[in-house]
Amino acid sequence: MVSMYKSPIALILVLVLLMMSCSPSAPEAEDALDSEQSGRSSGEPGTVDDAGGVGSESVGDAYVDSFGNGGYDVEHYDLAMTWKPDSSQLEGVSTIEATATESLQQFNLDLVGLAVSSVDVDGQAASFSQDDSELTITPNQVVSAEERFSVVVSYAGQPVEGTGPVGTSEPSGWHTRDGFAYVVGEPVSASTFHPANDHPSDKASFTYRITAPSDLTVAANGTLESKDEGSDGQTTWVFDQPFPQATYLTTIIIGTLDVVDGGRSASGIPIRNVFDTEIGAAAAPVFAKQPQMLDHFEELFGPYPFDIYGSAVVNDSFGGALETQTLSIYGVDVVGFGAQAERIVAHELAHQWFGNSVSPERWEDIWINEGFASYAEALWLDHDDPSFTYQNWIRMTALLAGPELQRPVHPPEQDGLFELGVYTRGALALHALRLEVGDEAFFSILQTWAERFEGGTASTQDFEDLSEELTGRELDGLFDAWLRSSQVPPELDGVDLTRAFSGSN
Numbered sequence: 001m002v003s004m005y006k007s008p009i010a011l012i013l014v015l016v017l018l019m020m021s022c023s024p025s026a027p028e029a030e031d032a033l034d035s036e037q038s039g040r041s042s043g044e045p046g047t048v049d050d051a052g053g054v055g056s057e058s059v060g061d062a063y064v065d066s067f068g069n070g071g072y073d074v075e076h077y078d079l080a081m082t083w084k085p086d087s088s089q090l091e092g093v094s095t096i097e098a099t100a101t102e103s104l105q106q107f108n109l110d111l112v113g114l115a116v117s118s119v120d121v122d123g124q125a126a127s128f129s130q131d132d133s134e135l136t137i138t139p140n141q142v143v144s145a146e147e148r149f150s151v152v153v154s155y156a157g158q159p160v161e162g163t164g165p166v167g168t169s170e171p172s173g174w175h176t177r178d179g180f181a182y183v184v185g186e187p188v189s190a191s192t193f194h195p196a197n198d199h200p201s202d203k204a205s206f207t208y209r210i211t212a213p214s215d216l217t218v219a220a221n222g223t224l225e226s227k228d229e230g231s232d233g234q235t236t237w238v239f240d241q242p243f244p245q246a247t248y249l250t251t252i253i254i255g256t257l258d259v260v261d262g263g264r265s266a267s268g269i270p271i272r273n274v275f276d277t278e279i280g281a282a283a284a285p286v287f288a289k290q291p292q293m294l295d296h297f298e299e300l301f302g303p304y305p306f307d308i309y310g311s312a313v314v315n316d317s318f319g320g321a322l323e324t325q326t327l328s329i330y331g332v333d334v335v336g337f338g339a340q341a342e343r344i345v346a347h348e349l350a351h352q353w354f355g356n357s358v359s360p361e362r363w364e365d366i367w368i369n370e371g372f373a374s375y376a377e378a379l380w381l382d383h384d385d386p387s388f389t390y391q392n393w394i395r396m397t398a399l400l401a402g403p404e405l406q407r408p409v410h411p412p413e414q415d416g417l418f419e420l421g422v423y424t425r426g427a428l429a430l431h432a433l434r435l436e437v438g439d440e441a442f443f444s445i446l447q448t449w450a451e452r453f454e455g456g457t458a459s460t461q462d463f464e465d466l467s468e469e470l471t472g473r474e475l476d477g478l479f480d481a482w483l484r485s486s487q488v489p490p491e492l493d494g495v496d497l498t499r500a501f502s503g504s505n
């Protein structure tokens with residue numbers, strides 16, 4: 001039995017952690033725009049060529065309502081932001097480089113609760129309007145299909161937590177706290193602090209240019225490129241994330257922080273951790289095994305897909321952790337579990353391959369994030385804990401899931417994007433596949449998956465197709481049984497699941 005499950009209290013705590021891990025989330029739909037801002041527009045509405053089309057204001061993903069937009073593909077976000085802690089105000093100028101996928105006389109970005117003052121498209125003022133989460137932009141000239149274009153949006157306001165995706169109840173996106181701020185949220189987060197095509201189907205590289213009072217430290221995804229202290233008591237920090245990144249995987253942390261060297265992987269990947277100064281000493285041991293975890297996962301999954309990693313801990317409890325790209329973010333509550341948080345640390349690291357480098361095409365594919373990262377916890381414990389057995393892991397996983405083990409994983413229920421069954425039954429599905437095809441074929445599937453779809457998106461169907469391609473076997477029955485049936489298979493690896501999930505064996 002895994003040591004973290006030794007006491008019922010620990011079991012409950014772990015259950016809570018597992019439920020919350022990687023699912024910080026957003027509250028009830030909250031229309032942050034007041035009537036003064038809503039519908040306001042400015043700029044010169046130039047001549048519009050009727051030949052141009054209208055980019056869709058939604059990608060039609062039912063799990064996130066209107067978030068995501070059609071008609072273009074973003075390549076890069078350059079986000080210049082100034083945060084003023086005294087007034088909790090954020091002022092931003094975002095430059096978005098994109099390519100039109102159709103002729104556009106109008107298109108949308110997602111933005112919630114912040115007032116736009118101007119929009120330029122290819123250097124010319126564009127007209128625009130704001131309504132709920134939508135920023136609708138009408139360029140002065142039609143953007144031709146396949147044309148690269150740039151959009152510059154100036155905006156300001158007090159960011160409002162949460163954008164109202166279904167199935168979640170916690171604040172999401174930009175969090176303002178007393179004297180510090182941080183970003184965490186899934187599935188929708190970015191549009192609470194910058195205009196975005198806020199859906200993982202449109203990944204892009206990022207530059208962050210964040211200005212804050214000089215007595216604060218800023219951390220963000222990617223690598224620190226420069227830090228310029230101005231004469232006005234303000235310092236601008238520039239971070240570069242050159243690898244494609246889904247919008248929900250941004251984190252920005254502004255506060256009193258220690259940036260701590262966390263070692264290197266054997267392959268040379270540097271690990272830098274970012275701890276709130278008040279909790280740094282307590283946090284460090286929790287993350288001490290990250291270099292060894294990275295080594296082990298590179299052996300199993302192939303090369304780490306980015307050029308830096310690390311973990312950040314903020315002095316706030318948000319009920320879990322999120323695998324924000326190259327810098328996973330944790331609430332201080334996770335650190336309170338000490339060594340028992342180790343599997344969460346493994347989970348967030350594994351997401352860098354599964355979820356971050358290879359991202360879900362649609363949110364209905366969430367199990368290819370959470371099932372994979374949850375199975376990676378077992379892969380780490382099998383390597384690191386001599387007392388680990390898969391049979392005990394299966395029993396505990398089934399016990400944790402309880403009745404949720406009987407809910408389909410793909411697609412999950414409309415309100416069940418982050419329910420425990422997605423994590424646990426998804427992980428058991430991978431173990432079932434491994435037993436069916438053997439270790440060599442199974443890890444070949446995982447490595448080919450990480451390599452073939454690196455930096456992009458993929459679907460559940462892609463995973464099933466790849467598994468059949470590499471094994472030459474018909475696996476529909478296995479995937480149907482583990483992902484889609486209303487009854488989980490009764491047995492796995494010699495464990496009677498019908499008894500295990502009720503805790504009777």
Ligand SMILES: [Zn+2]
Binds near residue numbers: 323347351
């Ligand atoms: Zn996760």
